[in-house]
Amino acid sequence: MPSSRPRVHAGPSGETCDHYPRSYYAATIGGETGPNPPNAAPPNGAHLKGGTFADVCVIGGGFTGLGAALALARAGRSVRLIDRGPIGWGASGRNGGQVHVGWQQDLPWLAARLGAGMARDLWQGALAARSHLDGLIALADDACDYRPGLIHADHRAGQVPHTHAHVAMMRDDRGYDSLTALTRDEMRALVGSADYHGGSLDRRGGHLNPLKLALTMARAAQAAGAQIHPHSPCLAIDQTGDGWRVTTPAGSVRAGQVLDATGAYARALVPQADARVLPINNYIATTEPLDPEVARSLISNGAAVSDGRFVVYYFRLTPDHRLLFGGGESYGYRFPRDIGAFVRPHMARIFPQLADVAIDHAWGGTLAVSPNRLPFVIEPAPGLFAVNGFSGVGVVLAPWLGDSVGQFMAGGPMAGTANSGYDLVKRLPAPRFPGGTLLRWPTQALAMRFMALRDRF
Numbered sequence: 001m002p003s004s005r006p007r008v009h010a011g012p013s014g015e016t017c018d019h020y021p022r023s024y025y026a027a028t029i030g031g032e033t034g035p036n037p038p039n040a041a042p043p044n045g046a047h048l049k050g051g052t053f054a055d056v057c058v059i060g061g062g063f064t065g066l067g068a069a070l071a072l073a074r075a076g077r078s079v080r081l082i083d084r085g086p087i088g089w090g091a092s093g094r095n096g097g098q099v100h101v102g103w104q105q106d107l108p109w110l111a112a113r114l115g116a117g118m119a120r121d122l123w124q125g126a127l128a129a130r131s132h133l134d135g136l137i138a139l140a141d142d143a144c145d146y147r148p149g150l151i152h153a154d155h156r157a158g159q160v161p162h163t164h165a166h167v168a169m170m171r172d173d174r175g176y177d178s179l180t181a182l183t184r185d186e187m188r189a190l191v192g193s194a195d196y197h198g199g200s201l202d203r204r205g206g207h208l209n210p211l212k213l214a215l216t217m218a219r220a221a222q223a224a225g226a227q228i229h230p231h232s233p234c235l236a237i238d239q240t241g242d243g244w245r246v247t248t249p250a251g252s253v254r255a256g257q258v259l260d261a262t263g264a265y266a267r268a269l270v271p272q273a274d275a276r277v278l279p280i281n282n283y284i285a286t287t288e289p290l291d292p293e294v295a296r297s298l299i300s301n302g303a304a305v306s307d308g309r310f311v312v313y314y315f316r317l318t319p320d321h322r323l324l325f326g327g328g329e330s331y332g333y334r335f336p337r338d339i340g341a342f343v344r345p346h347m348a349r350i351f352p353q354l355a356d357v358a359i360d361h362a363w364g365g366t367l368a369v370s371p372n373r374l375p376f377v378i379e380p381a382p383g384l385f386a387v388n389g390f391s392g393v394g395v396v397l398a399p400w401l402g403d404s405v406g407q408f409m410a411g412g413p414m415a416g417t418a419n420s421g422y423d424l425v426k427r428l429p430a431p432r433f434p435g436g437t438l439l440r441w442p443t444q445a446l447a448m449r450f451m452a453l454r455d456r457f
């Protein structure tokens with residue numbers, strides 16, 4: 001692969017990347033809802049200027065790229081990380097903050113498609129990823145606002161026996177006893193909505209402020225010696241005689257290795273990665289701060305909630321008693337003009353009692369969905385790596401897989417060991433979307449719309 005010259009987009013949504021979107025998370029570090037916590041202040045890196053050298057250049061300052069940069073710097077490698085926007089500008093700094101233990105596909109699906117041994121290894125990997133997140137949260141004075149508990153809520157009565165059987169299987173076959181089945185009455189006591197018929201509670205799940213997590217990781221990577229350059233879009237990746245050259249508008253990095261960790265936000269940068277992901281837009285709104293009693297009536301134990309819809313509804317309370325609600329998708333290049341108005345009917349469907357509550361923040365994000373909903377690691381040319389395809393569950397998996405790929409690229413002690421995330425994910429199939437980069441969008445979007453329609457009945 002001698003050269004890659006991408007078109008530079010502002011992003012699938014056409015948003016500017018000069019500053020963070022107007023999200024609740026940006027407000028928590030910008031002073032809108034309180035003083036800047038010292039550990040959440042954005043890293044002070046300058047944009048990349050002039051010709052520079054590094055062992056590794058990481059493109060993308062989300063969980064994947066930051067995890068890799070941190071591991072590489074800790075292993076003593078010189079590393080430069082560039083991002084087109086401020087650090088955490090992409091999905092990592094604007095997602096639902098839900099901490100899921102596991103993969104987008106459940107263990108029976110994984111066992112049926114990939115074999116029992118692979119399913120077992122993937123479960124061990126998921127547990128390792130969850131422990132890795134504990135280590136990152138511990139770096140922040142405020143633990144990135146982490147709160148324990150993740151409720152899976154079934155919106156159809158017929159789903160409940162399946163969920164309860166899953167809880168029993170996880171306990172009996174995997175020895176995972178953090179998961180509890182919830183009856184309809186137990187669900188109603190926890191979630192103040194008539195929409196749900198039962199489900200489960202995972203005490204190892206939880207929720208956090210993802211932008212604070214991204215900035216905590218960036219600070220740790222800087223402290224370990226990584227050079228971080230926000231506002232430095234990669235324009236081209238060129239193969240040279242002894243490695244790679246990554247070019248930005250004002251500078252370049254010559255590096256032995258390059259990691260493409262651009263999620264759903266770069267198109268045509270590394271075509272082999274691009275062909276394996278479909279960018280999908282998803283939307284979130286936060287209400288005004290609610291009376292604490294009203295907030296408790298929505299989710300009494302403070303856990304995060306996500307439901308069983310194909311286009312999942314996910315919600316949780318923030319430390320200042322807002323409801324943060326995610327719901328609704330789109331598959332085009334633009335976000336709706338009024339995202340608050342787009343999310344509100346979804347929120348009102350679950351919580352009609354909030355119909356008149358003010359929405360203070362509303363924003364969209366773009367996630368990278370892979371054909372099998374599992375992430376992939378590829379090396380399309382020697383020294384050029386790409387990690388992507390977290391398909392909506394990257395808060396736990398992306399920092400861990402980034403770390404593991406960083407360790408592999410550094411040639412460190414984890415390379416080649418059985419439970420490294422790199423080895424595990426390399427064993428997964430990494431299919432391309434049929435139809436190529438032009439046709440995959442309309443055909444897959446049509447399929448997604450059909451599945452989303454089924455949620456309504």
Ligand SMILES: Cc1cc2nc3c(=O)[nH]c(=O)nc-3n(C[C@H](O)[C@H](O)[C@H](O)COP(=O)(O)OP(=O)(O)OC[C@H]3O[C@@H](n4cnc5c(N)ncnc54)[C@H](O)[C@@H]3O)c2cc1C
Binds near residue numbers: 234366390
């Ligand atoms: C609305 C939404 C809600 C979600 N909710 C959850 C959730 O609750 N729980 C969960 O586990 N997961 C969730 N996810 C998924 C999760 O956010 C992602 O899987 C994860 O953040 C992916 O991290 P990443 O580092 O791979 O990509 P990103 O965080 O998207 O990072 C990619 C970075 O690359 C940069 N970039 C792109 N092109 C270039 C270029 N040419 N040059 C330089 N830099 C470039 C971008 O600016 C961006 O910062 C959600 C995603 C969205 C969009």
